[in-house]
Amino acid sequence: QSVLTQPPSVSGAPGQRVTISCTVSSSNIGATYDVHWYQQLPGTAPKLLIYGNHNRPSGVPDRFSGSKSGTSASLAITGLQAEDEADYYCQSYDSSLSGVVFGGGTKLTVL
Amino acid sequence: QLQLQESGPGLVKPSETLSLTCTVSGGSISSSSYYWGWIRQPPGKGLEWIGSMYYSGNTYYNQSLKSRVTISVDTSKNQFSLKLRSVTAADTAVYYCGKFLYGSGRNWFDAWGQGTLVTVSS
Numbered sequence: 001q002s003v004l005t006q007p008p009s010v011s012g013a014p015g016q017r018v019t020i021s022c023t024v025s026s027s028n029i030g031a032t033y034d035v036h037w038y039q040q041l042p043g044t045a046p047k048l049l050i051y052g053n054h055n056r057p058s059g060v061p062d063r064f065s066g067s068k069s070g071t072s073a074s075l076a077i078t079g080l081q082a083e084d085e086a087d088y089y090c091q092s093y094d095s096s097l098s099g100v101v102f103g104g105g106t107k108l109t110v111l
Numbered sequence: 112q113l114q115l116q117e118s119g120p121g122l123v124k125p126s127e128t129l130s131l132t133c134t135v136s137g138g139s140i141s142s143s144s145y146y147w148g149w150i151r152q153p154p155g156k157g158l159e160w161i162g163s164m165y166y167s168g169n170t171y172y173n174q175s176l177k178s179r180v181t182i183s184v185d186t187s188k189n190q191f192s193l194k195l196r197s198v199t200a201a202d203t204a205v206y207y208c209g210k211f212l213y214g215s216g217r218n219w220f221d222a223w224g225q226g227t228l229v230t231v232s233s
Contacts, residue, residue: 036219038158045207045223046150046158057221089158093218098171100148100160100211100218 004035004090004103011109017078020106022090024071033093035073037066040087040105049088050075077108085110113138115208115224123202123231129195133208133224140189141166146211148220149182149193151204159204163211164191198231205229 003026012018022035034053038046048057050066053073065076077084090103119131133147140147148163162172164182172180176195184191195202205228209220 033218034216038220045226046220047223048219048221051219051221052216091158091219097174099173100150100163100220102150102158102160105157 003094003101004092006088006090006103006106008104009107009109011111012077012080013111014080014082016080017076018080018108019077020075020088020090020108022073022075022103024073024092026094026096026101033095035066035068036091037064037075038089038091040089042086046089080110082110084108113210113222115210115222117206117208117224117227119227119229121228121230123198123229124233125199125231126197129193129198129202129206129229129231131193131206131208131227131229133191133193135189135191135210140184140191141186144212146213147182147184147191148209148211150207150209150220150223151202152207152226153201153204161193161195161206163213165213200231203229203231 005023010018037050039049040046053068054066063078067074087105087107089105094101114136116134123129146163146165149161151159162182164170179196181194205226207226208224210222211220
């Protein structure tokens with residue numbers, strides 16, 4: 001059972017805005033550690049999408065944005081495009097385990 | 112631009128040891144800024160962190176795998192390796208190596224290898 005809980009799937013039509021939630025259920029993460037997001041296109045390796053809750057690496061379109069409040073984080077995608085269809089994972093750090101934890105992943109379908 | 116490439120057998124027999132190597136190019140594995148790590152993904156499932164290490168030897172392992180895992184580094188070859196002992200079918204997965212930014216509030220993977228599928232079967 002992941003300590004980071006994501007919805008299994010979300011969907012949206014081209015041009016729409018979708019959000020993917022990531023709820024932290026461990027007191028060892030809580031509000032202390034940042035949440036990061038990865039995009040995994042079909043058949044490829046994950047790619048860093050958002051780090052430190054809301055920062056975008058170079059090359060990531062500003063259609064992607066992240067936020068975190070307390071024990072909940074969200075990834076928002078605006079102006080949805082067919083190429084955004086992928087699996088999205090949140091990730092944080094569990095201090096008690098000295099380890100990385102991933103959410104279960106959310107499959108985004110562009111209708 | 113730094114790149115990572117996994118290599119190793121694609122088929123391992125049950126109870127044996129899975130051994131993979133990650134070769135780093137375009138940068139030094141001995142950089143003081145980075146850790147290095149392994150992540151796996153069973154077919155059709157999510158990501159699972161296996162462990163991370165610093166080039167000097169500090170290692171951190173997933174508690175659920177700790178008794179079976181060893182991650183080591185060979186700075187002369189700019190490589191780091193994963194050994195997972197006593198494998199079962201449940202260890203069948205795509206294994207990724209990655210560059211892990213850690214410390215000073217950082218704890219994320221900012222570069223990944225392409226991944227390699229390892230199947231555990233007799």
